[in-house]
Amino acid sequence: MLLDSLNEECPGIHTVCVDLSNWSDAQTTTEAVGDLDLLVNNVGVISYQSLLTTTEEEYKRVYDINVASVIAVTQVVARNMVKRKTGQYSVLCEYKRL
Secondary structure, X not given: OHHHHXXXXXXXXXXXXXXXXXXXXXXXXXXXXXXXXXXXXXXXXXXXXXXXXXXXXXHHHHHHHHHHHHHHHHHHHHHHHHHXXXXXXXXXXXXOOX
């Protein structure tokens, strides 16, 4: 698994696996991690459907992961950073066609 490989290469980091399309799961998992000094929130999925054929379900999937999950995770981390008066976060994303 990719996360196992990453943990072996960088033993000082903490990785988690979460379904980012689920707001509640994303926030609960993020809260369980505890205090973070740095968050690099790098999220992005693309849809290969064209504008003319994209379904509402596909649009919601892309939106939930590319937009809502960024807000859900960053919100939890930023609240904790403000409370502790320390920390940094960065949001990286790439949007392609929908």
